[in-house]
Amino acid sequence: MFRALWTHLVKDLRIEWRSLDAIISMLFFSGLVVVLFSIAFDPSGVFSQRIAGGVLCVATMFASVSALNQAWAREIRHQVLDAQRMVPAPGAELYLAKAIANFLFVTIVQVILAPFFFIFYNLHVAGQGWLLALVLPLGTWALVGNGIFFAALSIRSRNRELLLSLILFPIFIPALLAMVQATTNILTGESDPTLWIKMLAGYDIIFTTASLLLFDVIFHAE
Amino acid sequence: MKKLAIGLYAILTVALMIWAWYQAIYVAPNDAMQGEIFRIIYYHVPSAMVAFLFFAISLVGSIGYLASRRNLPERAQIFDAWALAGAEVGVVFCTVVLTTGPIWGRRAWGIWWTWDARLTTTLVLWLIYVSYLLLRRFASGPQMQTLAAVLGIFGALDVPIVYMSNRWWRTQHPAPVFGGGPGSGMASSMLPAFGWNVLGWMAWGIFILILRYNVERKSQEIAAQEAEAALHGVSSM
Numbered sequence: 001m002f003r004a005l006w007t008h009l010v011k012d013l014r015i016e017w018r019s020l021d022a023i024i025s026m027l028f029f030s031g032l033v034v035v036l037f038s039i040a041f042d043p044s045g046v047f048s049q050r051i052a053g054g055v056l057c058v059a060t061m062f063a064s065v066s067a068l069n070q071a072w073a074r075e076i077r078h079q080v081l082d083a084q085r086m087v088p089a090p091g092a093e094l095y096l097a098k099a100i101a102n103f104l105f106v107t108i109v110q111v112i113l114a115p116f117f118f119i120f121y122n123l124h125v126a127g128q129g130w131l132l133a134l135v136l137p138l139g140t141w142a143l144v145g146n147g148i149f150f151a152a153l154s155i156r157s158r159n160r161e162l163l164l165s166l167i168l169f170p171i172f173i174p175a176l177l178a179m180v181q182a183t184t185n186i187l188t189g190e191s192d193p194t195l196w197i198k199m200l201a202g203y204d205i206i207f208t209t210a211s212l213l214l215f216d217v218i219f220h221a222e
Numbered sequence: 223m224k225k226l227a228i229g230l231y232a233i234l235t236v237a238l239m240i241w242a243w244y245q246a247i248y249v250a251p252n253d254a255m256q257g258e259i260f261r262i263i264y265y266h267v268p269s270a271m272v273a274f275l276f277f278a279i280s281l282v283g284s285i286g287y288l289a290s291r292r293n294l295p296e297r298a299q300i301f302d303a304w305a306l307a308g309a310e311v312g313v314v315f316c317t318v319v320l321t322t323g324p325i326w327g328r329r330a331w332g333i334w335w336t337w338d339a340r341l342t343t344t345l346v347l348w349l350i351y352v353s354y355l356l357l358r359r360f361a362s363g364p365q366m367q368t369l370a371a372v373l374g375i376f377g378a379l380d381v382p383i384v385y386m387s388n389r390w391w392r393t394q395h396p397a398p399v400f401g402g403g404p405g406s407g408m409a410s411s412m413l414p415a416f417g418w419n420v421l422g423w424m425a426w427g428i429f430i431l432i433l434r435y436n437v438e439r440k441s442q443e444i445a446a447q448e449a450e451a452a453l454h455g456v457s458s459m
Contacts, residue, residue, distance in 0.1 A: 150373075153357075153369050154357070154361070154369075156361065157357070157366075158360050158361075166356055167353045167354075167373060171380050173349075174384045174387045177387050177388075181391070195390055199387055203383055206379060207379070210375070214372050217368060217372055218368065221368035221369055
């Protein structure tokens with residue numbers, strides 16, 4: 001049933017395991033963003049609690065764009081992309097495999113980055129910290145699920161690296177808002193993040209469904 | 223005949239807009255709370271209505287293109303031209319909304335901008351359709367039409383989510399003037415001016431939309447002819 005998905009997923013994970021290209025570049029880039037924001041805004045006390053959620057989400061967002069571009073660009077060499085188009089398996093499985101692989105990469109980056117983040121911004125969690133384990137994966141999936149879709153959409157255009165950011169970020173705005181609000185609410189403990197978590201989940205369901213349904217259309221567009 | 227019809231329609235539109243301008247500036251009374259600045263509603267709201275209508279036309283065009291691109295290529299081209307014209311003219315009217323809004327807000331609320339539900343939704347809508355136009359510029363060939371149609375559908379999916387998320391976040395924009403519950407509605411002395419302006423701007427918007435649609439159809443024809451000519455050039459060699 002999911003054989004194509006499994007094959008693609010194992011292939012992508014193996015490539016990443018051998019090269020570590022995506023994880024290392026994302027890790028360094030998002031670390032840089034965290035340091036730069038920290039210098040630019042000189043966060044301390046309550047103020048740092050308030051902006052930390054936003055900085056973490058924006059850092060993840062910028063960093064993941066490089067990995068998302070690579071996800072398809074690496075298939076162009078040796079006409080792999082054309083070969084994948086001719087495979088009789090449904091494109092949705094390919095899409096899901098790519099999305100899951102990149103979701104894992106971004107999650108690994110977040111897990112490694114989090115301790116540094118807490119140190120640089122002198123954070124302490126005032127709300128229910130375990131909810132972060134729900135918010136971050138949901139937000140990451142919103143980013144990566146849409147990102148892989150739009151990267152496939154922009155892969156055959158001029159300026160594809162820029163174009164991905166240009167079309168991904170406007171669509172991602174509501175998810176970013178929900179992710180930032182939920183994270184900030186958890187860190188400051190001032191209000192209940194449940195509504196925002198529900199919204200993130202709804203966003204994920206709607207856009208993942210749309211991506212699965214429309215992926216074949218853009219993948220075979222000619 | 224077609225040219226005559228377009229010319230007549232243009233004259234009618236201009237006359238309608240002059241009449242609507244006269245109504246808005248001279249006939250309609252000042253607002254009880256806001257005074258003169260309130261008259262900007264006669265430009266702000268009609269432009270918003272036109273923009274949202276044209277984005278809807280663009281969405282219908284995108285869906286129609288995707289549905290008919292395999293079996294009815296000629297009809298698909300027509301749908302695609304509507305999708306492009308709707309998005310492009312819609313962005314222009316949306317820009318008018320986003321320009322008149324802050325001018326009004328500065329006088330009425332004392333601030334240029336606030337991240338409220340309707341303002342943010344309109345801005346995000348504008349961003350999405352600008353990115354749609356950029357995609358059409360950067361990609362090329364018939365695959366571009368398919369990709370743009372998909373992006374158009376994604377953008378439309380995003381709009382209600384943006385709206386709801388911002389309503390939960392914060393809201394500053396007044397409740398809808400029309401059909402917004404008790405206390406809403408417009409004074410009857412202002413209604414004619416408002417109606418004429420909606421009519422005038424709608425007629426103007428449709429005029430531009432049709433022109434843009436015709437231009438796009440022409441360039442599709444030229445592209446098809448060029449492709450045909452290139453094909454003959456190859457076969458005769």
